Amino acid sequence: MSENDNLQDADGKIELNTTETPQTPEESKVAEASTSEEIKESIETTETTPESTIETEGTTVETIDVSEAVKEDTTETSEDVTVETEVVSEEAKDIATEEVSEPVIETSDKAESHVEEIDEANAEDAEDETNAERHEVESKDYHAMTMEQLVDELEALIKDQKIQTIKSQVDEIKSEFHSKFGELLEEKKEEFLSEGGNVIDFYFTTPVKKRFNDAFKSYRNSLNAYYKALESNLKQNLENRLTIIEEIKGLINVEENINTTYKHFKDLQEQWRNAGPIPRDRYNNAWNSYHHHVEVFYDFLHLNRDLRDMDFKHNLDKKTKIIERAEELAADDNINRSFRELQVLHKLWKEELGPVGREHREEVWERFSNATKTIHDKRQAYYADLDKAHEVNLVKKEDIISKIEDIAQDQPKSHQAWQNKIKAIETLRQDFFNAGKVPIKVNDATWTKFKTAVRNFNRSKNTFYKSLKKDQFDNLHKKQELIKLAEENKDSDDFDKTTSLMKKIQSDWKSIGHVPRKDSDKIWKQFKKACNHYFDRMHEERNAASKEEMAAFEEKSTLLETVKAIELSGKPEKDIETIKTQINAWKAIGHIPSNKRFIDGKFNKVIDGLFGKLDMDKAKLEMMKFENKLETLSNPNDTRLLDNEQNYIRKKITEIKGEINQLENNMQFFSNVDESNPLVRDVIKNINNHKDSLQTWENKLRKVKSMY
Incomplete structure (x- = not known):
């Protein structure tokens, strides 16, 4: 007989509820x-x-x-x-x-x-x-x-x-x-x-x-x-x-x-x-x-x-x-x-x-x-x-899950709106965890329902940010192109032309929009470095030139007073030579500060007055004054002033031609009237004057074209 023969059959194991309030x-x-x-x-x-x-x-x-x-x-x-x-x-x-x-x-x-x-x-x-x-x-x-x-x-x-x-x-x-x-x-x-x-x-x-x-x-x-x-x-x-x-x-x-x-x-x-x-x-x-x-x-x-x-x-x-x-x-x-x-x-x-x-x-x-x-x-x-308390907790958690599901149904269109929803979901998640235990029989089902609700929200959120990230990657590519353009021009010496380009680049950068956060700081530092490099160079050079420009302004101011005091001799050729000498002296002085360029207008006005005192053909005088004006507009690095003048001349030529055509059409109504008629004579006179003016403007246009 073995040592276990007298043991009774083992009883079935009783499952105990081990959940209890902690005992100190x-x-x-x-x-x-x-x-x-x-x-x-x-x-x-x-x-x-x-x-x-x-x-x-x-x-x-x-x-x-x-x-x-x-x-x-x-x-x-x-x-x-x-x-x-x-x-x-x-x-x-x-x-x-x-x-x-x-x-x-x-x-x-x-x-x-x-x-x-x-x-x-x-x-x-x-x-x-x-x-x-x-x-x-x-x-x-x-x-x-x-x-x-x-x-x-x-x-x-x-x-x-x-x-x-x-x-x-x-x-x-x-x-x-x-x-x-x-x-x-x-x-x-x-x-x-x-x-x-x-x-x-x-x-x-x-x-x-x-x-x-x-x-x-x-x-x-x-x-x-x-x-x-x-x-x-x-x-x-x-x-x-x-x-x-x-x-x-x-x-x-x-x-x-x-x-x-x-x-x-x-x-x-x-x-x-x-x-x-x-x-x-x-x-x-x-x-x-x-x-x-x-x-x-x-x-x-x-x-x-x-x-x-x-x-x-x-x-x-x-x-x-x-x-x-x-x-x-x-x-x-x-x-x-x-x-x-x-x-x-x-x-x-x-x-x-x-x-x-x-x-x-x-x-x-x-x-x-x-x-x-x-x-x-x-x-x-x-x-x-x-268990009753756990049932109360279950009701709380079901309510929280319902709120998460309601939030997940709405699909906002902006980043800020999604951020507000993310904060609301996080608060509800914490409320869910703090709500306490639920009955064991529904614990897994409740947890699964909660995870599903949160997962659905996250999927909607991810879908939004996926499309947002696509736009951000497009913006990143655009800004990288602007960085490339800024770096290509940062060492340019053509400050007048390049400055406007750099300002346009900066304006375009602001209008592009957000890029991925991980790239934001990096590309901004790169772009800022290129722009600052250019503008620092420009300011440095302009500061160096500002003293010379102020000296040139002072010299022009002195010359202007000298020109104002000129007395013409009455001999056209000699007086023209005197006037041209002053014009050449003015041009030789050089650049002045941009905010002082009003003095050029004063000088041209005085010169025009001197030309007006000459006893000679008006057409020639007009061309002489125009040539003087062109000298002040001429700039090999910037043709915008000449372009504006050329456009103005073309417009005047078009207007004069139109007036001539109108007068010539009006003459057809006087076919049976003799040219000795005063009215006819005035019309013919106007036509001839417009033709003379047209000739002058056409000469001006040819002169402007020769300045390029």
Whole structure:
């Protein structure tokens, strides 16, 4: 027969609701101090029970109470009062066998969920005696935390808590982190694809993701090392406990002094208490088997009822204390603290104490079970209220999702409008995370609905910015062309012509619009550098020339006064020569500041006055004055003034031709009138005058053309 033959079949695992309000370390310590340590201390002070001996001869069984002997001489050893048992009677064996066939079980035969919940929790703790400390680890609202905060929490748990006590917290942190990072990853992937990227080339990570991976890897390695060491220990402890059960089973068949057998039994019980943790899936079966055989041994002790009754009384007293404490806990409003302390009470009931007399078994168990049920029901009600709160949170989150969907439906046309929507969505995202937990059954569906709503908004946003980026790339190309043009002309010495070009380039730059942000600063600095280079050169040269120009202005001012004082001799040729000399002197002076050029008009007016005093043909005088004017307009680097003058002359020629044609048409009405008619003579005179004027303007036009 193997060592497991006497174990009962394993019960089905009961799934527990492990979500609970965090219990402070102080509450946990008070709870355990008021139960486990207090009751254990009481047990230790009453461990010593009177030993008895039996003597069996033939079919007679005599029970000997040695308590009086112990009282008379406390220094007498157990061997001094022990009568050796040489033969165990057949009757005694029959009685023992009969008792074994119907083992006493203190718990009810029917399934009690409130007891099973406690047993399952204790079975979980039994795998590692330090696991009970995990209930002191605070579970926070990880759903409302950012990825950075989640990693901070994970690193703090690994550093400050025992690795085997933080599984639920780590699992929740992992789930929340992956959800948040997954959402960010999808958003970045869509942006990458919207910019023309290939899905096989996409890769994205962040420093916080690396921190999380490192922290979780550290947790996993530490946990694996812990459980590897624990597994070996659990296996050995289980073997030790099964060996103890086998030894207890064999006590009823040992033919030895009952006193020695009882001491052996108490030693086995102590070994059992110190045997250490065992696998959780074997916990209940091992304990049930142990208690079964302990009860069989106590029933075997009916051969020495005083000894057995003393143990029964001891167990009854301690179980009564446990019941009273459980009933106090049933009235406590701190649900989680009561449940944790109740676990300790059940562990003491099961692991530290043996059975009570048959007449009390049903009664004490019923009281203990009722107190347990009260706490169980209050705990279930607490979680029911928690579920209601989660339902309220669900309504809040559904409303937030609806608002996100409404915002996603609108498609603004401007960058600023999209920025406002992005801020609104971010606020709603934070509200969603801060709204609290929802019922587990709809958690995944709610999260999926939220992600879908946000993803739809992001897709619309990306579509807008994709088209915006296309325009920005076009603008970038246009501005790069302007930069090229500015750099090609930045070293030009033709300041009059290039300045207008550079100003036009700057004006075009302002009208083009935005470029991609990553290129904005770079191209602006490049463009600004080229423009500043040109205008700095221009200003530097003009500042150098300004002194010379002012000196030229002063010289022209002096010459103007000299010309005004000229008195003509009356001889045309000599006077013309005098006038031309002054004109040439004026031209030789050079450039003056642009804001002082009004002096040229004054000089021309004085010269025209001098020409008007000459006694000579008016047509010649007109051409002389015009030639003088052309000298002032002539500039080899800038023909705009000559162009304007040429256009003016052409316009005058056209007007004069039109007037001549009109007068000649009018003459047709005088076909029967003699030319001696005054009216006809005036018309003919006007025609001749216009023809003379036309000749003069045509000469001017030829003169202008010769200046190019």
